[in-house]
Amino acid sequence: MMMGAFWASPVRNTLIAFGSLIFILIAAIAYGQLALNRWNVPFYDALSRRDVNAFLHQLLIFVGITGTLLVLNVTQTWLNQMFKLKLREGLARDVIGQWMMPGRAFRLSGAGEIGVNPDQRLHEDARHLAETTADLGIGLLQATIVLASFIGVLWALSSGFVFHVAGYNFTIPGYMVWAAIIYAASASWLTWIVGRKLVTINADRYAREADLRFSLMRVNEHIDAIALARGEADEKRRLDLDLDAVLISIRRIAYALTNLTWVIAGYGWFTIVAPILVAAPVYFSGGLTFGGLMMAVGAFTQVHTSLRWFVDNFGAIADWRATLLRVASFRQAVVRMDEMGALGRRIVTEENEDNRLTIDDLEIASTEGGMKLREAHVEVKPGEKVLIIGSPGTDKTLLFRALAGLWPWGAGRIGLPKGEEVVYMPRIPYFPPTSLREALAYPLDASRFSEDELKAALKRGGLDRLASSLGRVARWDRVLSEDEQQCLAFARLSLINPRWVVVDEALDGMEEDALDRVLDILRNYLQEAAIINIGRRLPHDHVFSRVLYLDKDEAGEKLELPGEG
Template structure:
């Protein structure tokens, strides 16, 4: 990479980091002004009050330091015992303030994290944004951004805020003390006499400025390296989770070796980013270690001429050393926290990038000047596709100029070759797929229910999975047991309150039948099935479809499927035909009159049985 390219990349990264910090500051203001902020302002007020109290205690202890060592120097036993009692009192106060300062700070961090997590989760899990972001490939690992990066962003931000306030107050207080007790430094040079008042203050400032500059210079790459490390760790963890979730498929085809190679490649990226970060931290550690070690004797060396000249007592020398240490600690805040600052900036950048991508997607979908699929929910009992064009997120057209109208109560089968966009069309109808153009007018969303090929079973009890997306109290036990019985899962009726990973306990066919039980409970007026019976044998498929017709005779049914037997359960079909520039939606085939449905279904079922018998007779003996 050329120097110019590297410099451009560095400047771009720094611009992104600055934008992220500004945006995070604006987000913090939103939190403090938000109606759902809770008692955040009071917590911050208490935290500030405790910080001020701790600084005042430290000022008093500095004065105690002088009196204590003076008592030692004069061998005054009474004064020595008195100073011991004074110390115990202030030490107890300091411990009490420190304990509650920590508690209030952690409580504030928790409230802040809770608020930010809730708002990001609401934005992510709203109107299919989580799915759209995944399809567009806009951000990686949203789970880590919401869980880990939000925690780091809020926790360290409050730590830094408290640390900076504490450092500024300590600096203001102890600079005055240090200026007063250090006196003036008088010396002659080149025939001129010089007098530097409060010279220990200038020594502390110069020492801290030099350390801060060197720390920034040496540790600057750590921000970029932390961003890369976090992304690599997230990718590696995702790979591990994916291998765990797909354990059965990997084991059956003996794909462990390939998975190991993939995970090794992901960990190689983790290792590479960590090695870069370790080198940067090693260089910074050389500097901070030398800087901190020298600071232990630096004030004593600088103040020793005044002590040997008799201008200050031992107590004064100790007070100067303590005050110098407090001033130095305040000025060294940047040096001491540089590594954490780099980690915080990387986490903030990931959080803000995640939020920005969601907002950009919202803007794209809501912008009337941007060509997207317009989905309008109406009170009409019909589904209308009007000049619909469906595309991928990269602009490639999948379905071109589709128009159709489906009335309430109709049963329509959508057919087409694999890759012609049948499932994508369903996603567009469900409002999940904004890429494309044209208009979709749907019946009320509350009357619609979608059944994908792999049903979603939430974590928790079986009762939760059966009632989903309604709450567990929406249906009584008798209704759930009856629905499970009708779909051939009566054995599960006694397990409603058992908590399992039901998506693993149940086979895919059982999961699909459970989805039909869910359908019977919710009784929607519009049913959309996307290969919802693909894991069932033909007999079970026919039973489930007949169950839908019997239990929900007035409901509209729009489904995708490839098996010939499905046609018997629909009144007409729409075909997606592959064509250059995007699949075309064929004109509807001839409708079957309602009075002919039973005859048509019986005829189709008879043909299907005859085909199965012929297949079995033709199958060679094993």
């Protein structure tokens, strides 16, 4: 699935281009390392002969080789960073794009654990996955190229190794190659045995970190209510529980990494002498010069380092795999949200052939039981003002979501007016953290409206005091009171002037003055609009002339939404 997403990504070609350049650079660096390895023979032989002129000449060669390698290393570092940047861009844009498909984010929020804290997966997990994928992928490529380059050198050096045992002489083809493979394989096997628990421990740690982050955000969002209730101590207790879960996960990782270090560090220290011990029998029997010994040691070290890439990076691989599973499961769950509406019966939402909104045999399934409209067939014509009242125990918001196409679970048909856009007004209005001008026009472009039109809309909502603040950027959900937010939302509605509006309990609980202003907007500035208000009877209501009823359906089945499992 993730490979398919990569192949469809707009940054695919850029990533392939960067990857190809990195491959060429790594190959060039490997060639330079081969030259540096060959340089060991004349350099150390010059030392052993105490030949000063040859020594100085080899130093000049060393400067040329290492200078070229330095330029190549710096260039590769820049390409590595650009590869990470583009990989992060492609991954983040893909996951956010899938999440922001119409209706998916909402359905995901009610789909169990997978829908909790999506910000963690969209931001931190995506960032970490992009960076670790680049680091591990480039590291593995480099290790493979170096292995392919030096294994031939080590094999050729091993061909001259002659062993003398009890009067017998024998050779082992590729002796040092097999020694490096056995040495690295034993280290890899022990590393896997000791460190395999890190995959699940890391995944659990990320989940607990996300829980703590969400709890902190929740407390910050409701800090006024918490302070008024003197609930700081209770919230601290809850935060401490989440923090304890994070610390327990980190402690488990610490113990696992400590055990893993016994293997990694132990092999790392022994590797200092391992290649010399392997080549020592041939050196002491006279089969190698000192320069040849150092060349063999260098080649063995390069081959062994490439082969033990798995050992050195096991902790990072476990971390990468845990992050990959979190991002992949999240992306899969997001895509599956389109299929979830097919679970059991489904409410059909489609466009009518004429300019009417119709509801036929509507039944809404929920986790608490079913609901249905008392009227089997409902027809709302242009300009009609309809009030829908729910009986006690009904979740009227589910009806609102069903009309908006966000809640597909149930049965029946909802027919939307042909060629007309329906504006949906939730209980709590949303304002982006932007200028008042853009918040008032949202989701339309504010440049479509003149300054006078924006100020007139504010005046209709009783917010003319804000007329001079159209350019001010603020968190309007915190600057304005709840009634002022509703007044701003209906002022925005009068500015957009839609033909069809569905309101979800937004008028319930408003103070009388604010309610009168909103009803005045509905009555005088949206005269031609058809309005469906889901809520309760209102005082001084001369807007809604028709009443429908939403009842509990005792025979309805309870809905069970799938979670992450």
